[in-house]
Amino acid sequence: MDRKRKHLIRLGAGVAAGLGAVALAWTGVAANAEEPEAGGDFEAKIVGGEAAEEGQYPWLVSLVYSDDGTPFCGGSVIAEDVVITAAHCVERLSGPDDVVVYSGSVDLESPNIVETEVTDIHMAHDYNEPVDLANDWALLRLDEAVDVEPIEVGTEPEEFDVLETAGWGDLGNDTYPTVARWVEVPFVSDDDCEDAYPGEVDAQTMLCAGDLENGGVDSCDGDSGGPIMVRTDEGLILVGIVSWGDGCAVAGNPGVYAEVADFNSAIDDVLDDWS
Numbered sequence: 001m002d003r004k005r006k007h008l009i010r011l012g013a014g015v016a017a018g019l020g021a022v023a024l025a026w027t028g029v030a031a032n033a034e035e036p037e038a039g040g041d042f043e044a045k046i047v048g049g050e051a052a053e054e055g056q057y058p059w060l061v062s063l064v065y066s067d068d069g070t071p072f073c074g075g076s077v078i079a080e081d082v083v084i085t086a087a088h089c090v091e092r093l094s095g096p097d098d099v100v101v102y103s104g105s106v107d108l109e110s111p112n113i114v115e116t117e118v119t120d121i122h123m124a125h126d127y128n129e130p131v132d133l134a135n136d137w138a139l140l141r142l143d144e145a146v147d148v149e150p151i152e153v154g155t156e157p158e159e160f161d162v163l164e165t166a167g168w169g170d171l172g173n174d175t176y177p178t179v180a181r182w183v184e185v186p187f188v189s190d191d192d193c194e195d196a197y198p199g200e201v202d203a204q205t206m207l208c209a210g211d212l213e214n215g216g217v218d219s220c221d222g223d224s225g226g227p228i229m230v231r232t233d234e235g236l237i238l239v240g241i242v243s244w245g246d247g248c249a250v251a252g253n254p255g256v257y258a259e260v261a262d263f264n265s266a267i268d269d270v271l272d273d274w275s
Contacts, residue, residue, distance in 0.1 A: 046180075046182060046218075046223060048249060050181065050183070051106075051179045051180070051181060052166055053106070054105060056166075057106065058148045059227070060074065060227065061083055061102060061146075061148075062074060062108060062168060063075055063101060063225060064102055071102070073222075074223055075089075075225045077151065078151060078267070081143075084140075084267070085140060085224075086225040086241050086242065086258065088224065091127070095121070096118040096119055096120055099121075100118065102114070102115055104147070106179055106180040107180075114146060118141065119143050120274070124266070134202040135258065136244070137258050137267075139271075151238045152235070153238050153260055153267065154237045154238055160230045161186065163230055163239065164183070164228070164229045164231065165227065166182035166229075167219060167222065167223030168181070168222055169219060183219075185210050188207075188208035188209055189208075196254055197246070205258060206259055207259040210253070210254030215249045215253075216249050216251075217249055218254075221248070225242060226241070240257030
């Protein structure tokens with residue numbers, strides 16, 4: 001699934017317009033992205049990043065269509081049998097049988113990759129309220145526990161200088177890496193985020209990150225549902241979920257992420273119900 005874009009819906013070269021086309025999320029530049037200017041530097045990927053090393057993000061997983069093995073979104077393991085992702089990644093699925101989760105390696109071609117079925121999907125009941133893509137989160141209940149370290153979920157919203165995001169987003173020219181990429185992105189204040197996207201940001205449920213002045217670092221197409229994290233003395237903490245933006249790594253247009261601290265108690269309620 002593309003990192004959601006909010007203005008110009010565009011499926012990309014060779015992608016069927018029907019919702020049943022599994023290639024919808026795994027080809028072309030980000031959905032709703034503004035077209036790059038001719039001759040401009042535009043790379044749809046974890047922009048400005050580098051390849052992740054094994055063990056760097058053990059909780060990072062890929063969501064894959066079960067019928068043909070096509071990856072379409074990212075996610076994070078937050079309990080031994082639960083993955084958090086973006087609601088817009090799963091809203092068009094007909095049910096949990098449509099998706100499996102790949103875990104165990106940052107390399108999707110690694111022999112260490114484990115494929116796990118999904119038995120239940122919980123999508124935020126207030127998704128798209130009070131604005132489009134507010135509360136953009138969902139939980140996947142796995143058929144069995146995965147042998148990876150879950151990431152700690154943030155509980156209090158704070159402002160940080162630098163965040164990290166990771167995923168298997170588009171490398172450009174309709175190609176995607178088998179090894180996940182990661183990048184550091186500057187935190188953007190709520191005020192600056194709202195100035196960048198007037199009337200489109202719900203500061204309660206969203207946070208922004210990116211280089212406002214220069215661009216060049218961002219999450220993008222194919223990274224949806226993946227984590228944005230803060231590094232603390234205790235390790236990395238999940239503070240957001242890749243959600244949407246206008247363009248990729250464009251100056252003045254930061255990436256927008258679902259802010260997990262706002263719905264942490266709702267996550268706990270679902271986990272309690274599933275336990």
